Amino acid sequence: xxxxxxxxxxxxxxxxxxxxxxxxxxxxxxxxxxxxxxxxxxxxxxxxxxxxxxxxxxxxxxxxxxxxxxxxxxxxxxxxxxxxxxxxxxxxxxxxxxxxxxxxxxxxxxxxxxxxxxxxxxxxxxxxxxxxxxxxxxxxxxxxxxxxxxxxxxxxxxxxxxxxxxxxxxxxxxxxxxxxxxxxxxxxxxxxxxxxxxxxxxxxxxxxxxxxxxxxxxxxxxxxxxxxxxxxxxxxx
Ligand SMILES: [Zn+2]
Numbered sequence: 001x002x003x004x005x006x007x008x009x010x011x012x013x014x015x016x017x018x019x020x021x022x023x024x025x026x027x028x029x030x031x032x033x034x035x036x037x038x039x040x041x042x043x044x045x046x047x048x049x050x051x052x053x054x055x056x057x058x059x060x061x062x063x064x065x066x067x068x069x070x071x072x073x074x075x076x077x078x079x080x081x082x083x084x085x086x087x088x089x090x091x092x093x094x095x096x097x098x099x100x101x102x103x104x105x106x107x108x109x110x111x112x113x114x115x116x117x118x119x120x121x122x123x124x125x126x127x128x129x130x131x132x133x134x135x136x137x138x139x140x141x142x143x144x145x146x147x148x149x150x151x152x153x154x155x156x157x158x159x160x161x162x163x164x165x166x167x168x169x170x171x172x173x174x175x176x177x178x179x180x181x182x183x184x185x186x187x188x189x190x191x192x193x194x195x196x197x198x199x200x201x202x203x204x205x206x207x208x209x210x211x212x213x214x215x216x217x218x219x220x221x222x223x224x225x226x227x228x229x230x231x232x233x234x235x236x237x
Contacts, residue, residue: 176218
């Protein structure tokens with residue numbers, strides 16, 4: 001079991017759960033060097049293998065003379081690793097169910113125990129406050145820094161009209177949170193629909209959030225997802 005194998009599995013798992021599709025990416029901080037991280041070359045997630053992983057410094061320059069095409073939005077990863085020493089894995093996705101919450105004033109609420117971390121607060125990155133007239137992609141270090149500033153100490157941030165960024169102390173948390181954030185957003189929309197405009201939704205209170213978040217490491221799910229993803233890969237050859 002290596003970190004790179006885990007990273008490849010993370011790509012497959014996120015694609016399988018439709019959190020990322022042809023786009024979106026996941027990275028992990030290097031075990032040996034906290035000032036570098038691993039991210040795939042510019043490639044659809046389901047095609048990523050160990051050979052496609054590039055090591056970057058925290059300015060998101062490829063190391064070891066690697067000249068393969070990197071993701072345009074790699075700055076999301078590097079700039080977050082710079083300011084969040086606690087973060088060891090970053091997911092950037094275009095997770096569909098979170099989009100409505102990035103373009104309205106309706107906040108995401110902690111309504112589902114698998115996504116209790118929502119109760120820590122999910123800020124919304126408004127790229128227009130940093131630069132007007134962009135294509136919404138985080139293409140520069142400046143935009144990456146601004147996103148990292150919006151994320152601050154939180155586990156995730158929405159990116160208005162684009163998707164979200166989700167972080168964790170390890171890959172299993174970043175991946176688990178991404179999958180359950182998508183699910184939680186969908187469940188909240190369903191709860192809002194059946195509750196109607198006057199209905200109340202029973203979200204977690206602060207004590208429940210505090211009790212839930214540290215325990216939620218997604219370990220059991222991660223082991224299952226990882227085993228299935230690596231088996232599928234071996235079958236595909
Ligand atoms: Zn993106």
